[in-house]
Structures are given as C-alpha cells and as structure tokens.
Amino acid sequence: xxxxxxxxxxxxxxxxxxxxxxxxxxxxxxxxxxxxxxxxxxxxxxxxxxxxxxxxxxxxxxxxxxxxxxxxxxxxxxxxxxxxxxxxxxxxxxxxxxxxxxxxxxxxxxxxxxxxxxxxxxxxxxxxxxxxxxxxxxxxxxxxxxxxxxxxxxxxxxxxxxxxxxxxxxxxxxxxxxxxxxxxxxxxxxxxxxxxxxxxxxxxxxxxxxxxxxxxxxxxxxxxxxxxxxxxxxxxxxxxxxxxxxxxxxxxxxxxxxxxxxxxxxxxxxxxxxxxxxxxxxxxxxxxxxxxxxxxxxxxxxxxxxxxxxxxxxxxxxxxxxxxxxxxxxxxxxxxxxxxxxxxxxxxxxxxxxxxxxxxxxxxxxxxxxxxxxxxxxxxxxxxxxxxxxxxxxxxxxxxxxxxxxxxxxxxxxxxxxxxxxxxxxxxxxxxxxxxxxxxxxxxx
Amino acid sequence: xxxxxxxxxxxxxxxxxxxxxxxxxxxxxxxxxxxxxxxxxxxxxxxxxxxxxxxxxxxxxxxxxxxxxxxxxxxxxxxxxxxxxxxxxxxxxxxxxxxxxxxxxxxxxxxxxxxxxxxxxxxxxxxxxxxxxxxxxxxxxxxxxxxxxxxxxxxxxxxxxxxxxxxxxxxxxxxxxxxxxxxxxxxxxxxxxxxxxxxxxxxxxxxxxxxxxxxxxxxxxxxxxxxxxxxxxxxxxxxxxxxxxxxxxxxxxxxxxxxxxxxxxxxxxxxxxxxxxxxxxxxxxxxxxxxxxxxxxxxxxxxxxxxxxxxxxxxxxxxxxxxxxxxxxxxxxxxxxxxxxxxxxxxxxxxxxxxxxxxxxxxxxxxxxxxxxxxxxxxxxxxxxxxxxxxxxxxxxxxxxxxxxxxxxxxxxxxxxxxxxxxxxxxxxxxxxxxxxxxxxxxxxxxxxxxxxxxxxxxxxxxxxxxxxxxxxxxxxxxxxxxxxxxxxxxxxxxxxxxxxxxxxxxxxxxxxxxxxxxxxxxxxxx
Numbered sequence: 001x002x003x004x005x006x007x008x009x010x011x012x013x014x015x016x017x018x019x020x021x022x023x024x025x026x027x028x029x030x031x032x033x034x035x036x037x038x039x040x041x042x043x044x045x046x047x048x049x050x051x052x053x054x055x056x057x058x059x060x061x062x063x064x065x066x067x068x069x070x071x072x073x074x075x076x077x078x079x080x081x082x083x084x085x086x087x088x089x090x091x092x093x094x095x096x097x098x099x100x101x102x103x104x105x106x107x108x109x110x111x112x113x114x115x116x117x118x119x120x121x122x123x124x125x126x127x128x129x130x131x132x133x134x135x136x137x138x139x140x141x142x143x144x145x146x147x148x149x150x151x152x153x154x155x156x157x158x159x160x161x162x163x164x165x166x167x168x169x170x171x172x173x174x175x176x177x178x179x180x181x182x183x184x185x186x187x188x189x190x191x192x193x194x195x196x197x198x199x200x201x202x203x204x205x206x207x208x209x210x211x212x213x214x215x216x217x218x219x220x221x222x223x224x225x226x227x228x229x230x231x232x233x234x235x236x237x238x239x240x241x242x243x244x245x246x247x248x249x250x251x252x253x254x255x256x257x258x259x260x261x262x263x264x265x266x267x268x269x270x271x272x273x274x275x276x277x278x279x280x281x282x283x284x285x286x287x288x289x290x291x292x293x294x295x296x297x298x299x300x301x302x303x304x305x306x307x308x309x310x311x312x313x314x315x316x317x318x319x320x321x322x323x324x325x326x327x328x329x330x331x332x333x334x335x336x337x338x339x340x341x342x343x344x345x346x347x348x349x350x351x352x353x354x355x356x357x358x359x360x361x362x363x364x365x366x367x368x369x370x371x372x373x374x375x376x377x378x379x380x381x382x383x384x385x386x387x388x389x390x391x392x393x394x395x396x397x398x399x400x401x402x403x404x405x406x407x408x409x410x411x412x413x414x415x416x417x418x419x420x421x422x423x424x425x426x427x428x429x430x431x432x433x434x435x436x437x438x439x440x441x442x443x444x445x
Numbered sequence: 446x447x448x449x450x451x452x453x454x455x456x457x458x459x460x461x462x463x464x465x466x467x468x469x470x471x472x473x474x475x476x477x478x479x480x481x482x483x484x485x486x487x488x489x490x491x492x493x494x495x496x497x498x499x500x501x502x503x504x505x506x507x508x509x510x511x512x513x514x515x516x517x518x519x520x521x522x523x524x525x526x527x528x529x530x531x532x533x534x535x536x537x538x539x540x541x542x543x544x545x546x547x548x549x550x551x552x553x554x555x556x557x558x559x560x561x562x563x564x565x566x567x568x569x570x571x572x573x574x575x576x577x578x579x580x581x582x583x584x585x586x587x588x589x590x591x592x593x594x595x596x597x598x599x600x601x602x603x604x605x606x607x608x609x610x611x612x613x614x615x616x617x618x619x620x621x622x623x624x625x626x627x628x629x630x631x632x633x634x635x636x637x638x639x640x641x642x643x644x645x646x647x648x649x650x651x652x653x654x655x656x657x658x659x660x661x662x663x664x665x666x667x668x669x670x671x672x673x674x675x676x677x678x679x680x681x682x683x684x685x686x687x688x689x690x691x692x693x694x695x696x697x698x699x700x701x702x703x704x705x706x707x708x709x710x711x712x713x714x715x716x717x718x719x720x721x722x723x724x725x726x727x728x729x730x731x732x733x734x735x736x737x738x739x740x741x742x743x744x745x746x747x748x749x750x751x752x753x754x755x756x757x758x759x760x761x762x763x764x765x766x767x768x769x770x771x772x773x774x775x776x777x778x779x780x781x782x783x784x785x786x787x788x789x790x791x792x793x794x795x796x797x798x799x800x801x802x803x804x805x806x807x808x809x810x811x812x813x814x815x816x817x818x819x820x821x822x823x824x825x826x827x828x829x830x831x832x833x834x835x836x837x838x839x840x841x842x843x844x845x846x847x848x849x850x851x852x853x854x855x856x857x858x859x860x861x862x863x864x865x866x867x868x869x870x871x872x873x874x875x876x877x878x879x880x881x882x883x884x885x886x887x888x889x890x891x892x893x894x895x896x897x898x899x900x901x902x903x904x905x906x907x908x909x910x911x912x913x914x915x916x917x918x919x920x921x922x923x924x925x926x927x928x929x930x931x932x933x934x935x936x937x938x939x940x941x942x943x944x945x946x947x948x949x950x951x952x953x954x955x956x957x958x959x960x961x962x963x964x965x966x967x968x969x970x971x972x
Contacts, residue, residue, distance in 0.1 A: 006795060006817050022831055028482065031704060034660070041858040046841060384858070
C-alpha cells in the first residue's frame with residue numbers, strides 16, 4: 001500500500017530574510033474563487049466611491065489680480081509658466097506650481113484682448129483694442145529689459161484677439177476682419193472678411209499652415225485659406241460662437257464655445273453640421289480649449305463653472321465650481337494635460353487638476369497598479385446602474401442645480417411639443433431633426 | 446468553475462446553436478489551459494492511498510507507520526466528559542473548536558496542541574462556528590437559548606438574542622454573515638462586521654433541524670421531513686427553490702466546501718448527490734456510470750465533505766466513521782469511535798478529519814482529503830501580518846447580501862438581463878406601433894362664427910379631412926405590419942391576436958412585405 005499524506009514544509013511558505021516580501025500562495029483554479037464576478041463588482045463600486053472621496057480638483061488661487069482677467073496664455077514649451085491678461089491692461093507672468101507671480105507689467109492702457117507666445121523664441125505678443133497697439137515683449141533674465149516692449153505696432157483697427165502661427169513668423173489679428181501680419185512687415189500681408197461684423201477670434205491650424213478658422217460676431221464660423229483672397233467657407237450658426245480651438249492631435253477637428261450654452265466640435269471636412277454637440281452648461285460658454293492629447297476639452301462658462309469633456313461625448317465628464325469663482329472667461333490646459341488654469345471675473349486665476357482624484361507626485365509601482373486596476377474595474381462595470389450613478393454624480397450648488405433642472409424642463413417641453421406636432425401634423429410636415437442638425441442655419445461657400 | 450453552459454458542453458447536441466457550441470469549446474479550452482498553468486505552478490500535490498486489490502482499508506496505526514513523523518499531530522483522541530461534542534475548524538485550518546452538550550466550550554491550535562481557551566458555560570451548546578477572519582478569530586456558539594460570540598481568549602463578546610434556539614450556525618466569509626437555522630423554524634443572517642441583522646424571519650416550514658450551507662453561493666439548504674430540499678436566501682422569506690430529493694424525509698444534507706455538489710441522506714438510507722446548478726442528480730462516480738444513490742446502512746445523520754470531495758459519514762449507528770472517496774462506494778478508510786458520533790468536520794487544507802462523539806473528540810488522518818495548494822493568506826502556514834491584511838481586504842470586498850442566490854435561479858452580476866431587454870424592446874415597439882389615438886382620429890375642429898368664418902371653417906374642415914385620411918392609411922399599414930409580425934408583435938403592440946397572425950407565425954415566413962415606411966425595420970428578418 002502506498003500512502004501519501006499532504007504535508008507542507010513551513011519553509012516553503014515563510015520568507016527567507018526580513019528584507020524579503022512575504023510569500024503569497026497562489027492558486028488560480030476557479031474552484032477556489034467562487035463569486036469572483038461579484039467580488040469584482042464590489043471592488044468596482046468601491047473604486048467609484050473612492051474616486052469621489054479623493055476628488056479634490058481645486059489646487060489653489062494664483063492671488064488677487066485686482067481686476068477682471070480676460071486672457072490666459074500657456075507657454076508653448078515650459079510646463080510651469082503662463083501669462084494672464086487683465087482688463088486694466090496689466091499682463092502678469094506666473095509660475096504655476098508655486099502659484100506665484102514672477103513679474104507684472106503695465107502692458108496697455110485698456111483691456112488686454114490678445115496674448116500669445118512666439119513658438120520658438122522667448123517672446124510674447126499682446127494687443128489691446130483701446131490703444132490699438134500690438135506689443136512684443138521679450139522674456140529674459142534681465143527684468144529691466146522685460147518692462148519695456150521689444151517692439152510696438154500701431155494698428156488702424158481695434159484688435160479683439162491674437163494668434164501666432166505654429167512655425168512661421170506670422171500672426172493673425174482679429175478685429176473688424178482677420179488680418180495676417182508678418183513680423184518683418186508693418187502692413188498686413190492679408191485680410192479676410194465676410195459680412196460687416198467684427199471677428200472675435202482667429203486661430204491657425206496646427207498642421208495646415210495656410211488654414212485659419214475664425215468666429216465672428218454675427219454668429220458665423222469662418223474657414224480661411226491664406227493663399228486665397230476670400231474665405232473658404234462660412235457656417236452660419238444660430239448663436240454667437242465666443243471662442244474656438246483646433247484639436248492639436250486631430251487637426252481637422254475644431255471646437256467652438258457658443259452663446260447658446262453649448263460647445264460644438266466641427267469636422268473641417270464636413271461643415272454642414274457639427275460633429276458633436278456638448279450640452280451641459282447653464283449659461284453662455286465663453287472659452288474652450290483642447291487638451292494636448294486631443295481627447296479632452298475644457299470649457300469656461302458664464303455660469304461660473306468649468307466643465308471637462310471627453311471628445312465626442314456630449315455629456316460632461318466633470319464640473320468644477322467654487323463659491324468664490326464668478327464668471328469664468330478663460331480656461332486652458334497645461335502642456336502635460338494634467339492641470340487647468342482658469343481666469344474668472346472675480347479677479348483670480350485658479351489652478352485645477354484635470355483628473356479630480358489624481359494623486360499628485362510620484363506613485364510607487366503598487367500605487368500605480370492599484371490606480372490602473374481601479375480604472376479598469378470602473379470601465380468594466382460602467383454600465384451597472386449603481387456604479388454609473390456614483391461615477392456620474394456631481395454635487396452642484398443650489399442655483400446651478402436649479403438652472404440645470406430648468407434647462408431640462410425647457411428641453412423636455414420642446415421635445416414634447418415636437419412629438420405632439422408630429423402626431424397631429426404628420427411626419428412629412430414635422431420631420432424628425434437630429435440634434436446636430438438643429439444648430440446650423442447654413443453653410444456658404 | 447463551470448457554468449450551466451459548460452455542463453451542457455458534455456452533450457454537444459444540447460447546444461442551442463453553433464455559436465454556443467463554439468463558445469463552450471472556447472471556454473473548455475481556456476479551462477484546460479488554466480488547469481495546466483495551475484498544475485505547473487503548483488507547489489504541493491494532493492495526498493492519496495494506492496492500495497492493491499483485495500487490501501483492506503488502512504487503520505490509523507498503519508497510516509502512521511507509513512507517513513512522516515510530522516503528520517502525527519493529525520491523529521489524537523481527547524476523552525472529555527461533557528456530553529456529545531460538536532467540532533469546527535476555522536477557514537485557515539489552524540484552529541479547532543469544540544462545544545459539548547454539557548456546556549464545555551474550548552478552542553485550541555490542533556497542530557501544536559496549544560490551548561486558546563476552555564470554559565464551562567453551564568448551558569447545553571448545540572452548534573458552533575468560527576466567525577471573522579484569521580487575524581482576530583471569534584467563535585460563535587449556539588447555547589440552548591441564545592447564541593454567544595467568544596473571542597480567542599474565551600471572553601464573551603456578544604450575546605445574540607435574536608438567534609434563539611439555533612441548532613446550526615454557518616459562516617459566510619465573503620459576505621461576513623453569520624447564518625443560523627433554529628428549532629423554531631426561523632432563519633437569521635447577521636452581519637458580523639457591522640452588527641446589522643440582514644434578515645430574520647420564520648420560514649414556516651417547521652423546525653429546521655437538517656441544514657447545510659452552500660459556500661459557493663451562500664445559500665442555506667434545509668432538508669424537510671417530506672423529502673424536499675429547500676434553498677433559502679436572506680432576501681426572500683420563502684424558499685427560493687424547493688426540490689424533491691428523497692421519497693422519505695431528508696435526514697442529512699451536506700455540501701462540499703467548493704463546487705456544486707449537494708449530498709442528501711434520505712430516510713431510506715440512500716445517499717444521493719445533486720447538482721445545485723441545474724437541480725438534477727449528479728452522477729456519483731467519475732466513470733460516468735449512473736450510480737444514482739449509495740446505500741448507507743445504519744447511517745447516523747451527520748455528513749461531512751472535504752475539499753477534494755471525500756465524504757465522511759458515521760456507520761454502525763455512530764460507532765464508527767467511514768470515509769468514501771469522491772464518487773465511489775468503496776470506503777477509503779474507517780475508524781472506530783469511542784462514543785456515539787455526533788459531529789464530523791474535515792480540516793480545510795489538510796488531510797485531517799475531526800469527529801466529535803459522546804465521550805470526547807478525535808482526529809484522524811485521511812490522505813487525499815485536503816486541497817494541496819491554497820490561494821492567498823487563508824491557509825495554515827500564513828503569517829499574522831498576511832492574515833491581518835487579508836482580513837482588511839476581505840472587509841473591503843465584502844459582498845452585499847443581494848449576491849446570495851442559488852445558481853439554479855440564475856442572475857449574478859454579469860448576467861444579461863434578457864427579460865429586461867425584451868421588455869424594453871417591447872415597450873419601444875409598442876410606442877412606435879401605437880395606433881393613432883382615437884382622440885386624434887375623431888378630432889373635430891371647432892366651428893368659428895362671425896364674418897368670413899364660412900371660408901375659414903371650410904378650409905379647416907378640408908385640412909382635417911386630409912389629415913384623417915392620412916391617419917386612416919397609417920392605421921391600415923400599422924395593422925398590416927402587426928399582422929405580419931405575428932403573435933409577438935401583436936402582444937407587444939397590445940393588439941388582439943388575429944387568426945392571420947397565428948398562421949404566419951406557424952409557417953415562419955412573411956407572406957407580404959409591409960409598405961415602404963419606417964415600420965419595415967420592425968419586421969423580424971427570416972433566418
């Protein structure tokens with residue numbers, strides 16, 4: 001008779017020295033892991049809850065500027081630097097991690113309407129509509145040098161915004177038209193206009209060097225090729241588009257922030273209707289910016305909130321608000337897509353995390369693995385009602401919540417009326433119009 | 446781990462379609478690969494006895510001569526005086542507790558024979574179970590009236606008055622629930638981590654004297670005197686499943702620590718094995734021969750099943766215990782008991798079986814009963830720090846009581862809510878197929894009066910006449926589509942079943958396509 005009894009050698013289960021990690025027995029056999037799906041679900045639920053527990057996106061204020069801030073401009077190459085423009089003409093240079101002001105200068109006598117950096121040199125431009133000037137400033141170690149502009153140009157129009165070309169020495173000023181200036185020439189190289197109303201903002205496309213997009217005051221979006229005399233296209237929208245931004249990774253995609261509380265993303269190849277309608281704000285969207293990854297958007301709104309969106313999804317991923325933050329006029333992503341800087345009418349610049357529950361600082365390998373696991377679990381169980389409820393829910397102050405309910409009620413009423421009209425008048429007289437076709441009046445060539 | 450689909454994989458002709466057959470084949474392949482991986486990385490191999498034909502089942506002394514000296518602590522006898530004893534191992538297999546009808550409660554580490562505590566509670570104790578995780582072990586003992594929880598030093602921590610006259614206690618480690626069946630016919634589920642009573646109700650099925658826990662799902666199984674096996678969950682006050690499993694009353698129920706097998710011992714002394722997932726008999730022997738039941742003569746109603754499927758039962762009216770191999774009828778070994786056997790318990794992760802009897806308790810070696818390769822920190826050789834961490838993780842991963850459901854009923858977190866989807870589709874279909882309301886069809890515009898009203902009334906009347914014609918057309922086309930969709934469509938749209946519709950569904954073909962309207966997309970395509 002052969003007998004074998006199960007006997008374990010304790011040495012196989014003990015660590016060898018105190019410096020070793022403890023040994024963990026592993027047997028992947030499913031018989032030893034019953035209810036593994038339920039356990040995973042509970043872990044996903046806990047991950048969702050912990051994400052909300054650690055969701056503290058507000059990092060701090062940059063300090064009182066003394067007057068309303070109109071523009072924010074991030075440095076194109078340095079992570080920790082940004083500029084802010086004020087309505088009283090002051091431009092401040094900030095160190096983002098320290099949230100401290102490096103320098104401030106009295107750039108203009110009126111509101112700073114445009115701020116942009118030169119892509120390669122340590123040079124930035126600012127323009128003002130009151131004194132109709134465009135000034136170039138050099139950033140150097142010598143602070144005396146810094147307090148005077150390198151060059152100054154007087155314009156015969158009131159500029160409303162400014163953008164520099166990605167690589168060439170060109171910049172676009174928007175005022176009563178879109179003017180293209182060469183830094184070496186005093187007169188504009190090109191001028192484009194459609195209609196009689198002023199152009200609010202013009203931005204260069206990141207890869208198509210001759211392509212510009214502009215938004216005008218008469219509710220239009222223009223597409224301009226600098227090699228042609230007339231703009232390529234005009235898209236007439238229902239409401240004014242306040243700001244626009246090209247997607248840095250998908251350069252045929254363009255996002256605009258509209259007065260009708262929505263953001264729109266447009267495919268430049270097919271402008272008949274927006275590619276996506278981002279709904280969520282309860283007042284006019286003032287600014288929009290794409291993350292450097294091209295996958296996310298941030299919008300600043302007149303309703304005192306900042307919303308973060310995933311490209312292509314019409315519901316916002318997150319909403320940031322504080323008691324003290326008033327109308328938000330500008331929002332920008334940092335170069336690493338981890339932080340957001342907002343400028344608001346309460347005289348403050350604020351720094352926020354792009355991922356509200358992200359742990360800043362170095363993560364140990366185990367922490368990183370835990371974070372990745374939690375993320376994967378939440379995605380796997382994202383459709384389960386309990387998990388979805390926790391992941392989606394955001395607290396809003398009472399007035400914002402009421403405003404949201406009001407928007408919902410208004411939309412519900414509009415939809416109901418449409419359904420009733422369709423039933424009474426017929427499908428052919430009241431056809432069903434999808435959401436994205438409702439916002440464009442027409443496209444002109 | 447097998448799903449119901451895998452059960453049917455053995456009979457490929459039971460597969461509903463090629464897609465299911467492929468999915469089952471893939472699942473089987475993944476299982477084989479996982480098993481290969483597990484066996485490749487396995488540290489230990491299971492025990493066993495290889496006997497020559499004609500050899501008798503070995504005695505303990507014979508086994509002790511053939512195994513290492515380190516195995517000797519597994520065989521011991523304790524002569525105690527305080528009545529028939531119940532025994533319980535904790536989940537790690539390190540600690541053994543006993544309670545006697547004479548009021549003796551004790552716990553000790555059986556390997557080192559280190560006594561944790563011993564006390565005389567002056568009350569008959571009927572059942573016990575270890576609760577909590579291995580780092581802070583607590584013992585729940587069912588006294589004659591209430592249930593008490595003792596800590597590792599024997600101090601009484603809690604008195605659970607709700608668990609009144611409990612005759613069986615169960616510990617659900619993944620849910621942190623203490624379940625109890627009582628003589629009064631009540632069932633209780635108590636959360637030990639928060640102290641909340643999850644469920645406490647009367648089952649209205651008589652005193653629940655025969656019960657077992659199905660560890661994989663957390664359900665309590667009870668055997669009834671009318672031969673039924675009832676499956677209870679905390680959320681339902683009635684048995685979720687009632688299955689007739691014996692012609693006479695059920696005398697004992699036992700489940701394996703893992704898996705889907707349920708053993709019932711009936712009043713006819715027959716041991717039957719059931720598959721709890723499909724509630725059908727499980728063939729007892731591996732060879733596939735249909736040994737529907739094993740006759741156990743004079744078997745007292747205590748059964749224990751080990752992690753590897755070995756079954757222990759008392760024989761000769763409790764004078765001896767017998768261990769049957771998984772799926773076999775020939776005993777693996779037997780051992781005489783000094784007193785009448787009252788309880789049996791296999792040690793998890795070890796080849797050891799403890800038995801309690803009227804004169805004390807004992808422990809015997811049973812080669813091949815323990816699972817050789819544990820997972821995680823729940824095994825006898827895990828350190829204190831690992832057990833503590835495992836306890837914290839266990840608390841974080843505590844499952845809600847809603848997850849306790851018998852596998853036969855289905856559901857589960859990742860189950861597709863087919864009914865819900867069907868209902869939602871039916872609602873959508875009904876909304877689209879809703880016939881124009883009578884109010885709309887019979888609407889009469891109000892007649893104006895006054896100057897130039899005649900012209901206005903005529904125009905409005907004409908417009909509504911046209912609209913009524915359109916609605917009539919729409920009604921006709923919708924009815925036609927409904928008829929073609931058959932019974933299902935009619936039900937979904939809330940319409941009456943027409944004879945035409947029945948004929949179409951039986952033939953399975955559409956006779957006439959609908960008009961080229963948007964309703965065409967609702968017509969099910971023929972395969």
